[in-house]
Amino acid sequence: MANQWKKVKQPSSLPISPSCLFLSLLSFASLFLAFSLFNTSSPQTNSLNNKLLYSKSCNFTHGRWIYDPSINSPPRYDNTCKEIYKGWSCIGSNKSNALDIVKWRWKPYQCDLPQFDPLHFLQRFRNTNIGFVGDSLNRNMFVSLFCTLKWVSGDVKKWRPAGADRGFTFLKYNLTISYHRTNLLARYSRWSVNVNGGVLESLGYKEGYRVDVDVPEGTWAEAPSFHDILIFNTGHWWWAPSKFDPVKSPMLFFEKGNPVVPSVSPDSGLDMVLKHMISYVDKRMRPSTTLFMRTQSPRHFEGGDWDQGGSCQRSLPLWPQEVEKLFSLQNNGTNVEVRLVNQHLYRAFEGTRFHMLDISHMSEFRADAHPATAGGKKHDDCMHWCLPGLTDIWNDLFVAYLSNIEDRT
Numbered sequence: 290m291a292n293q294w295k296k297v298k299q300p301s302s303l304p305i306s307p308s309c310l311f312l313s314l315l316s317f318a319s320l321f322l323a324f325s326l327f328n329t330s331s332p333q334t335n336s337l338n339n340k341l342l343y344s345k346s347c348n349f350t351h352g353r354w355i356y357d358p359s360i361n362s363p364p365r366y367d368n369t370c371k372e373i374y375k376g377w378s379c380i381g382s383n384k385s386n387a388l389d390i391v392k393w394r395w396k397p398y399q400c401d402l403p404q405f406d407p408l409h410f411l412q413r414f415r416n417t418n419i420g421f422v423g424d425s426l427n428r429n430m431f432v433s434l435f436c437t438l439k440w441v442s443g444d445v446k447k448w449r450p451a452g453a454d455r456g457f458t459f460l461k462y463n464l465t466i467s468y469h470r471t472n473l474l475a476r477y478s479r480w481s482v483n484v485n486g487g488v489l490e491s492l493g494y495k496e497g498y499r500v501d502v503d504v505p506e507g508t509w510a511e512a513p514s515f516h517d518i519l520i521f522n523t524g525h526w527w528w529a530p531s532k533f534d535p536v537k538s539p540m541l542f543f544e545k546g547n548p549v550v551p552s553v554s555p556d557s558g559l560d561m562v563l564k565h566m567i568s569y570v571d572k573r574m575r576p577s578t579t580l581f582m583r584t585q586s587p588r589h590f591e592g593g594d595w596d597q598g599g600s601c602q603r604s605l606p607l608w609p610q611e612v613e614k615l616f617s618l619q620n621n622g623t624n625v626e627v628r629l630v631n632q633h634l635y636r637a638f639e640g641t642r643f644h645m646l647d648i649s650h651m652s653e654f655r656a657d658a659h660p661a662t663a664g665g666k667k668h669d670d671c672m673h674w675c676l677p678g679l680t681d682i683w684n685d686l687f688v689a690y691l692s693n694i695e696d697r698t
Contacts, residue, residue: 347400370436379675382663405688423522469509524630563637585630589656601671
C-alpha cells in the first residue's frame, strides 16, 4: 500500500516542460474566463432577477420580525453619513442597542422583503426625480434613502428643486432626490382677531391658526410638475395639541378664502385638505408620475405622552399582544393617532391614482428603534427613528412597491 502511494506521488516531482506549462496556463485561463462569464449578469438579467424578488400577490405589510445577526453585513451605510440629523444618529450617540436595531429583518408571511440593491436602483431610475413631501418622518425616510445610495455612489451634488428643504443629484445617473417639508400639506399661518370684526370674531374666536384647505403649502406646490415619483405623508401635526391647542390656538379652516362656518374639527379639516390635495396633484402631475401616500408612522410613548414623562426604553421589538395594547383604538391610548390617521388616509385615497405605502403595522412592533434619550432632547424621542434603522426597511418596501407597479416595469 505504501508503494502504491509513492507511485501516485512520483509524477508531481518530475520537471514540467515549457509546452506543458503553457497548455496548463491556457486551460486555467479558459476556465477562469468561462467562470467569469457564468457569474457576470447583463443589466437585463439583473433587472429580471430583481423583478423576480417581489411577488405581486404578496402582502408585504403582514409578517413578523426575525433577529438575524448576519443581516446588514456589509452595512447599507453607517453613522458617518453627514445628512443624518444628530438626534437620529443613535450609533454616534452611543444608544445601547443602536447596532442591534438593524439586525432585525421583516419577514412577510407568504414571501420575502429583501434589501433593495442601491446600485441597481440608481441604474434603473436614471434620469428620474424623486420627491418626499411631508413632515420630519418623511425626512427620516429621505435621509435613509440618500445615505444608502451615497454609500455606493459618492458623486453627489447638492441641488434643491423649487421649494425643497433638502435635495441631491447623483451626477453619474442624473437621479435627483429631494425633501419638501410640510406639516399639514395645506398652507397655514397665525390668525388673530380683526379689529373690524368678522365671522370668526362673531363666534368668539380671538386667535388661532388659519388653514387654507384648498391651497397647498408653497414648499411643495411645484413638486407634482417636477418629480417622476412622489411620496407624501401627513398626520402627526393634525393630532398635536401642543401645536394647535383646541382652546388657545385652534385650527380655523378656510376654503376659497372664506372661513368654514360652522367651524369643523381637525379630523374633518384633514379630510378636506386631502380631498383638495388629491385634486391639485392630479391636475399638475406629469402623466407618468408614480404617486404614494405613506401611512402614519407610529409613536411608542409609554407611561404618558412626550410632555408627561413618557418614554421608550425597550431594547427589543414588541410582541403582537403588546402592539394591540399600545395601539388599539378601543384603549384610546397615548399612541392611538397612528390608526386614527390611517382611517382618514385609506378613505381619502381609495380609487385615486395614489398607491398606499403601508409602513404602519410593521413599524408598530419597533418600540426599540427610536432615539429615546439618545436624541438629545429634554424628553425621550419616541417618534422619530434611529439611522441606520427602521426607515431603511421602509425604503425596501418602497422599492418593492415600485417594482410591482406595472407602469414602471
